Amino acid sequence: MVQLRPRASRAPASAEAMVDEGQLASEEEEAEHGLLLGQPSSGAAAEPLEEDEEGDDEFDDEAPEELTFASAQAEAREEERRVRETVRRDKTLLKEKRKRREELFIEQKKRKLLPDTILEKLTTASQTNQNKSYLAVRLKDQDLRDSRQQAAQAFIHNSLYGPGTNRTTVNKFLSLANKRLPVKRAAVQFLNNAWGIQKKQNAKRFKRRWMVRKMKTKK
Amino acid sequence: MGEFKVHRVRFFNYVPSGIRCVAYNNQSNRLAVSRTDGTVEIYNLSANYFQEKFFPGHESRATEALCWAEGQRLFSAGLNGEIMEYDLQALNIKYAMDAFGGPIWSMAASPSGSQLLVGCEDGSVKLFQITPDKIQFERNFDRQKSRILSLSWHPSGTHIAAGSIDYISVFDVKSGSAVHKMIVDRQYMGVSKRKCIVWGVAFLSDGTIISVDSAGKVQFWDSATGTLVKSHLIANADVQSIAVADQEDSFVVGTAEGTVFHFQLVPVTSNSSEKQWVRTKPFQHHTHDVRTVAHSPTALISGGTDTHLVFRPLMEKVEVKNYDAALRKITFPHRCLISCSKKRQLLLFQFAHHLELWRLGSTVATDHLLHLKTKGPENIICSCISPCGSWIAYSTVSRFFLYRLNYEHDNISLKRVSKMPAFLRSALQILFSEDSTKLFVASNQGALHIVQLSGGSFKHLHAFQPQSGTVEAMCLLAVSPDGNWLAASGTSAGVHVYNVKQLKLHCTVPAYNFPVTAMAIAPNTNNLVIAHSDQQVFEYSIPDKQYTDWSRTVQKQGFHHLWLQRDTPITHISFHPKRPMHILLHDAYMFCIIDKSLPLPNDKTLLYNPFPPTNESDVIRRRTAHAFKISKIYKPLLFMDLLDERTLVAVERPLDDIIAQLPPPIKKKKFGT
Numbered sequence: 001m002v003q004l005r006p007r008a009s010r011a012p013a014s015a016e017a018m019v020d021e022g023q024l025a026s027e028e029e030e031a032e033h034g035l036l037l038g039q040p041s042s043g044a045a046a047e048p049l050e051e052d053e054e055g056d057d058e059f060d061d062e063a064p065e066e067l068t069f070a071s072a073q074a075e076a077r078e079e080e081r082r083v084r085e086t087v088r089r090d091k092t093l094l095k096e097k098r099k100r101r102e103e104l105f106i107e108q109k110k111r112k113l114l115p116d117t118i119l120e121k122l123t124t125a126s127q128t129n130q131n132k133s134y135l136a137v138r139l140k141d142q143d144l145r146d147s148r149q150q151a152a153q154a155f156i157h158n159s160l161y162g163p164g165t166n167r168t169t170v171n172k173f174l175s176l177a178n179k180r181l182p183v184k185r186a187a188v189q190f191l192n193n194a195w196g197i198q199k200k201q202n203a204k205r206f207k208r209r210w211m212v213r214k215m216k217t218k219k
Numbered sequence: 220m221g222e223f224k225v226h227r228v229r230f231f232n233y234v235p236s237g238i239r240c241v242a243y244n245n246q247s248n249r250l251a252v253s254r255t256d257g258t259v260e261i262y263n264l265s266a267n268y269f270q271e272k273f274f275p276g277h278e279s280r281a282t283e284a285l286c287w288a289e290g291q292r293l294f295s296a297g298l299n300g301e302i303m304e305y306d307l308q309a310l311n312i313k314y315a316m317d318a319f320g321g322p323i324w325s326m327a328a329s330p331s332g333s334q335l336l337v338g339c340e341d342g343s344v345k346l347f348q349i350t351p352d353k354i355q356f357e358r359n360f361d362r363q364k365s366r367i368l369s370l371s372w373h374p375s376g377t378h379i380a381a382g383s384i385d386y387i388s389v390f391d392v393k394s395g396s397a398v399h400k401m402i403v404d405r406q407y408m409g410v411s412k413r414k415c416i417v418w419g420v421a422f423l424s425d426g427t428i429i430s431v432d433s434a435g436k437v438q439f440w441d442s443a444t445g446t447l448v449k450s451h452l453i454a455n456a457d458v459q460s461i462a463v464a465d466q467e468d469s470f471v472v473g474t475a476e477g478t479v480f481h482f483q484l485v486p487v488t489s490n491s492s493e494k495q496w497v498r499t500k501p502f503q504h505h506t507h508d509v510r511t512v513a514h515s516p517t518a519l520i521s522g523g524t525d526t527h528l529v530f531r532p533l534m535e536k537v538e539v540k541n542y543d544a545a546l547r548k549i550t551f552p553h554r555c556l557i558s559c560s561k562k563r564q565l566l567l568f569q570f571a572h573h574l575e576l577w578r579l580g581s582t583v584a585t586d587h588l589l590h591l592k593t594k595g596p597e598n599i600i601c602s603c604i605s606p607c608g609s610w611i612a613y614s615t616v617s618r619f620f621l622y623r624l625n626y627e628h629d630n631i632s633l634k635r636v637s638k639m640p641a642f643l644r645s646a647l648q649i650l651f652s653e654d655s656t657k658l659f660v661a662s663n664q665g666a667l668h669i670v671q672l673s674g675g676s677f678k679h680l681h682a683f684q685p686q687s688g689t690v691e692a693m694c695l696l697a698v699s700p701d702g703n704w705l706a707a708s709g710t711s712a713g714v715h716v717y718n719v720k721q722l723k724l725h726c727t728v729p730a731y732n733f734p735v736t737a738m739a740i741a742p743n744t745n746n747l748v749i750a751h752s753d754q755q756v757f758e759y760s761i762p763d764k765q766y767t768d769w770s771r772t773v774q775k776q777g778f779h780h781l782w783l784q785r786d787t788p789i790t791h792i793s794f795h796p797k798r799p800m801h802i803l804l805h806d807a808y809m810f811c812i813i814d815k816s817l818p819l820p821n822d823k824t825l826l827y828n829p830f831p832p833t834n835e836s837d838v839i840r841r842r843t844a845h846a847f848k849i850s851k852i853y854k855p856l857l858f859m860d861l862l863d864e865r866t867l868v869a870v871e872r873p874l875d876d877i878i879a880q881l882p883p884p885i886k887k888k889k890f891g892t
Contacts, residue, residue, distance in 0.1 A: 145299070145300060148300070148321050148322055148340065149279075149281070149298045149299055149300070149322055152281075152298045152321075152322035152324075152340055152366075153281065153298060155366075159416055159433065160457070160475075160508070161882065161883065164412075164413045165456075165885075166455065166456060166885055166886045167883040167884065167885060167886060168883060168884065168885070168886035168887075169883055170878060170879055170880075170881060170883060170884065171879075172886075173506070173883075173884050173886075173887075174875070174878065174879070176887065176889055176892055179889075179891070179892045180889060180891060180892065188875075188879075189879075
C-alpha cells in the first residue's frame with residue numbers, strides 16, 4: 001500500500017492573496033504531482049519516504065507565514081520603486097558619460113583646427129584667388145582619378161596582352177622568316193645571355209681564386 | 220666629290236610610340252594621328268603626306284579617342300577623364316574639360332558637327348554641346364552596366380550605337396533611353412570564357428550596325444528589330460578598328476594580326492539591284508595590332524602598335540594612275556631629332572623624356588657622356604647643342620631649359636642656368652649661332668626671340684613679332700655661319716630673312732604652297748637653300764634678295780621624276796666649308812651631294828648612278844655624270860652631316876632594331892615551322 005505523503009494543511013486564504021499564493025500553490029501541487037507520479041509502489045520506496053517525512057515534518061509544525069495583501073502590495077511597490085530608481089540612475093550615468101565624451105571630442109577638434117584668425121584670413125582670401133596662376137587640387141580626388149586610370153589601363157593591358165591572348169615574343173616573330181628560307185637560318189636572337197647569371201659569376205670568382213692559388217703554390 | 224671618312228652611328232636608340240587613333244578630315248584633307256605617349260600629329264595629305272604640325276605628349280595623357288568637329292576643331296579624350304581641344308593656329312591645347320565619368324574610352328562627333336558624345340568607364344554616355352569657344356555638358360543618356368568602348372552616330376543624328384563588353388546598345392538621342400540591347404556571342408559558333416569586347420561599331424544610314432569584336436568577328440545587326448543579320452569570322456585574334464567611307468559603299472577593318480580587310484557593297488549578281496557586303500581585299504602592311512583605321516574618299520589609312528602609318532590608295536577610286544596611287548608608309552620622323560657640335564665632335568640625341576650626349580671617337584670608341592632627364596611629365600619639343608659644345612638648350616610645353624657645359628680633361632660638368640623668362644617657354648625651334656654667342660628661339664606664339672649668351676648668363680636682345688600671315692606650319696630656323704642673317708619659316712607668308720646685326724627684317728622669300736622641310740644658309744655666299752615637302756629645292760641669295768641663277772635653271776628644267784617621287788622629306792641640309800658648289804642633303808633612304816658645277820639630269824638620264832669605275836670609257840662617264848650624286852649605302856638615315864672637310868657622320872636606325880623593342884605581336888602559325 002502506497003503511503004501517501006501527508007499534505008501540508010493550509011489555512012483558508014483570503015481572496016486578495018489568492019493570486020500569489022495560488023501560483024505558489026499550483027507550483028507545489030505540480031511538484032507533488034511529479035513526485036506522486038514518480039513514486040514507485042510498495043516497500044522499495046521506504047527510505048525516501050522517511051526523508052520526505054522529515055522534511056515534511058518541519059513544514060507540518062509551522063504554519064505558513066501570514067501575509068496580508070497590504071504588506072505584499074507595499075513590498076511590490078518597493079520593488080518597483082527600486083527598479084525604477086536603478087534604471088534612472090543608469091540613464092543619468094550614461095547621459096553624463098556621453099556628455100563628457102562630446103566635450104572631449106570638441107576639445108580635440110578645436111585643438112586640431114587652426115586658430116580662428118588664420119581661418120578668417122583663408123576664407124576671405126579664397127575669393128580673391130581666381131587671378132593667380134596656380135590650381136588648388138584635392139589630393140583625395142587626384143588619388144581616385146589616378147586609381148581609376150590605372151584600373152582602366154590594366155583592363156586594356158589584360159584584354160590585349162593578358163592570359164587567353166595568343167601572343168608571342170618579338171624574337172620568335174622575327175625568326176619565322178628565317179625558318180622558312182630555303183637555307184634555314186638561326187633565330188634573330190639566338191643566344192640567351194640572361195641565363196645562369198649567378199652560376200657564371202660564381203665560376204668567374206672561382207677561376208680567379210684558383211689562379212691566385214696556383215700562382216702561390218708555384219712560387 | 221672626294222673621299223670621306225664616315226662615322227656610322229647606330230646607337231641612337233630611337234623608338235617611336237605606337238599609333239592609337241587617327242581621324243581624317245575630308246574638308247582640309249588632313250589626318251590627325253595620336254600616339255600612345257600623348258603626341259598628336261597633323262599630316263597634310265595634299266602636301267605629299269608631310270607632318271606639318273604636332274602637339275607634344277604628356278605622361279598622364281592616355282588618349283583613346285580623337286575626332287574632328289565642325290569648323291576644323293580637333294578634340295581628343297583619354298583615360299585621364301578629360302576632353303581636350305587643340306588650337307591648330309596657336310599650336311597649344313585650348314582647354315581640358317573633365318567629363319566626370321571616369322576614364323573616357325570613346326568619342327564621336329555628331330554628323331552635323333555641333334554635338335559631341337563620349338562613352339565613359341562607368342557606363343554612361345554623355346552628350347556635350349559644342350559652343351563657339353568651348354564645349355558644354357548637355358545631358359547623360361541611360362547608364363549601362365559596363366564601360367562604353369565604342370560609339371557611332373546614325374547619319375541623321377537620331378540614334379546612337381554604343382559597343383560595350385558582351386553587348387551593343389542602341390540609344391535614341393532625343394529621349395536618351397536605350398532602345399535595344401543586342402547581346403554579342405562570345406565566340407563565333409562556340410562557347411568561350413573570355414568576355415567579348417566590342418572594339419568598334421559603325422551605324423549606316425539604312426539602319427545596319429556593323430560591329431567588330433575581340434573574337435575576330437564582323438557582325439551586321441538590324442537596329443530596327445535589334446537582331447543579328449550576318450556574321451563573318453575574319454581573324455583568329457581581335458578585330459580592333461572599323462571605319463566606313465562617306466558614301467557607305469565600303470568599309471575597312473583592322474585586326475590584331477596586322478591585317479587590314481576591305482569590305483565592299485557589291486551587287487549579288489551582275490545586274491541585280493540587291494547588294495551585299497563582301498570581304499574583297501586583305502592587306503598585310505603591319506606586323507603588330509592595327510588599333511585604328513580611317514577611310515578617306517580615295518585611300519585606306521591604318522596605324523597601330525608597330526608605329527607605321529600606312530596609306531593605301533584604292534585603285535578603283537584613284538583617277539590618275541601615277542605614283543600618287545602607290546602605297547605610302549610613314550615610319551621615320553619628318554623633323555630632325557639630332558643636333559651636332561662640329562668642333563667637339565658631339566652628338567645630342569633627343570628622346571621623349573631625356574637627352575643623350577655622345578662623343579664620337581676614332582670611329583671605334585664612342586663615349587656616352589651625358590644622360591639628361593627632363594623634370595616633369597611633359598615631352599621634349601625641341602633641343603639643340605651649340606657648335607662649340609658648351610651650351611645645351613631644350614624646351615617642353617611649359618618650361619625652357621638652358622645648360623652650360625664645362626669640359627676639364629675628359630670630365631664634363633653641367634650647370635643649369637636658372638630663372639628663364641616666361642616668353643621663352645614652349646619653343647618650337649631652338650638654334651645657336653655659329654660662334655655660340657647668340658641663341659635664337661622660335662616660340663609657338665609666332666614670335667622669334669634673340670638671346671645673347673655670355674659666360675654663364677644670358678640677356679634678351681630682341682623679339683621679332685609675327686609678321687603677316689598666320690603661324691600655320693612648323694617653324695624652322697637657319698642662321699648664316701658669319702652670324703649676320705637669320706632665316707625663319709613658319710608662316711604662310713613665306714620664309715622671312717632677318718638681319719641679326721641690325722635687328723630688322725631684311726627680305727621675304729616668296730610663299731610656296733608646300734611647307735618647308737629643311738633650310739640652311741651657305742657660308743660665304745649666303746645663299747639660302749630651302750627644301751619643300753614636294754621635293755623641290757630652291758636656292759635664294761640673301762644679299763641679292765632674289766633666287767640664284769642655278770635655282771632658276773633647275774626650276775626651268777624641272778627635277779628628275781625619280782627625285783620627285785621620293786617618299787620621305789629632306790630633313791637636313793649642310794655645306795662643305797671648302798667647296799662652295801656642293802650642297803649635302805639627305806632624307807630617310809638616301810643622301811645626295813648636289814654639285815652645282817655639273818650639268819643637270821633630264822628625265823632620260825639615270826638618276827641613281829654610283830660612281831663608275833675609273834677604267835670605264837670617258838664617253839660613259841660624261842653621259843652619266845650629273846649634278847645629283849646620290850648614295851643609298853646608309854639607310855635608314857636619321858641624320859647626316861659633315862663634321863669637317865674629310866669626315867661625315869651618318870646616324871642610322873635599322874628597322875629591325877625598332878621592331879625588337881615593340882610589344883609582343885600575335886602568334887602566327889606558319890606551315891613548316
